[in-house]
Amino acid sequence: MTVVNYINIEIPSKSTNEGLARAVAACFAAQLDPTLEEVNDIKTAVSEAVTNCIVHAYPETIGKISIKGRIYDDNTLEIVVKDWGCGISDVKQAMEPMFTTGGDERSGMGFTIMESFMDKLRVKSTVGKGTTVTMRRRLSFRAGNKR
Amino acid sequence: MKITTEYRQGRLTIWLNGELDHHAAKSVIETACREIDECLPASCFIDMKGVGFMDSSGIAVILKIYKKMKAIGGTVIIRNMGSHARKILDMSGLTRLISSEEVKA
Numbered sequence: 734m735t736v737v738n739y740i741n742i743e744i745p746s747k748s749t750n751e752g753l754a755r756a757v758a759a760c761f762a763a764q765l766d767p768t769l770e771e772v773n774d775i776k777t778a779v780s781e782a783v784t785n786c787i788v789h790a791y792p793e794t795i796g797k798i799s800i801k802g803r804i805y806d807d808n809t810l811e812i813v814v815k816d817w818g819c820g821i822s823d824v825k826q827a828m829e830p831m832f833t834t835g836g837d838e839r840s841g842m843g844f845t846i847m848e849s850f851m852d853k854l855r856v857k858s859t860v861g862k863g864t865t866v867t868m869r870r871r872l873s874f875r876a877g878n879k880r
Numbered sequence: 881m882k883i884t885t886e887y888r889q890g891r892l893t894i895w896l897n898g899e900l901d902h903h904a905a906k907s908v909i910e911t912a913c914r915e916i917d918e919c920l921p922a923s924c925f926i927d928m929k930g931v932g933f934m935d936s937s938g939i940a941v942i943l944k945i946y947k948k949m950k951a952i953g954g955t956v957i958i959r960n961m962g963s964h965a966r967k968i969l970d971m972s973g974l975t976r977l978i979s980s981e982e983v984k985a
Contacts, residue, residue: 748903755933773933773964780935784902838905840939842972849971 734805738764742800744783746791746816754783754800761802762810765872774850775810775870781843782814782866788835790818790864809871820860828856882930883911892921894945897930905937912945916952924949927983929960938965939972946978959983 740761744750755776762775779800786798801813821827828848833841848854851868858864881904882897894912898904916924924945931938942958949956958980961969969975 751901751903752899770964776933777935777964777968780901780933784935784937788902837944838909838937838940839902840936840943840972842936842939842968845971846936846968 734807734809736803737806738804740800740802744798744800746787746794746796746798746818748784748787750798751780751783751787754798755780757800758802758812761804762872765804765808765810766875767872768875771870771872775812778847778850778868778870779812779814781847782812782868785843785866786814786816786818786864788839789821790816792819807871808874809869811867811869813865813867815863815865817863820862820864821856821858822860824856824858881908883908885911885915887915887919887921890922891925892916892919892923893925893927895927895930899933900928900931900938900941901933901935902937905941908941909944912941913948916945916948916954920952921949921954923955923957925957925959927959928962928965931962931965934965934968936968936972938968939974942969942974942978943972946974955979957981 758779759772759776796818799815803811826832828844830845831841833839847868851870853869855867884895886893892915946956956978958978960982961980
């Protein structure tokens with residue numbers, strides 16, 4: 734697979750940036766001519782990943798979040814959300830539906846949504862060093878959309 | 881996110897307008913809980929017609945309102961949910977607990 738386009742952005746972990754991050758992802762994905770449902774799925778997955786950084790990676794501080802997008806020649810969109818925050822000690826447990834350490838303002842469904850809205854999800858985390866979430870979604874080729 | 885509420889004859893209606901994410905969730909929960917405490921409504925309608933985007937934060941918001949209403953013996957009805965919000969709420973199982981309806985403006 735060849736990378737045909739990419740974007741790299743860096744934002745501070747402020748909750749006002751959640752909307753910005755998913756809007757950037759949606760704009761970047763737009764060149765793949767996604768359906769409205771695909772755009773919503775991508776926006777939601779990115780929103781979950783970025784919110785995790787804000788709520789969990791940097792609970793008391795404002796830290797750096799890196800978002801990288803790549804488009805591959807087979808119509809696949811890849812989004813990598815990386816932080817340098819506290820890390821997750823048990824990734825398997827964190828990914829279980831309804832598991833949260835975020836109190837009753839969080840649902841514990843973030844990773845479940847990322848997993849079900851994207852084709853591939855990989856979470857790498859080291860306690861004290863940070864977390865990298867890599868998501869991929871292959872978008873449908875639509876009639877009349879020749880690339 | 882813009883939140884509008886109205887209480888009339890035992891019914892509290894909460895209109896949500898904008899993007900329901902973690903950034904917006906806190907103020908929605910605060911407003912909804914305050915209104916429920918003040919009005920003690922028999923039913924609470926959450927109108928989502930104006931919600932252009934929702935992520936898992938919406939699950940937490942609706943669950944919180946549901947628990948609050950259940951504690952006072954009231955019911956929750958989600959109005960004009962939209963297909964994306966439904967997809968997310970279905971995943972959480974909340975649509976099995978809470979009824980919904982479509983209302984034309």
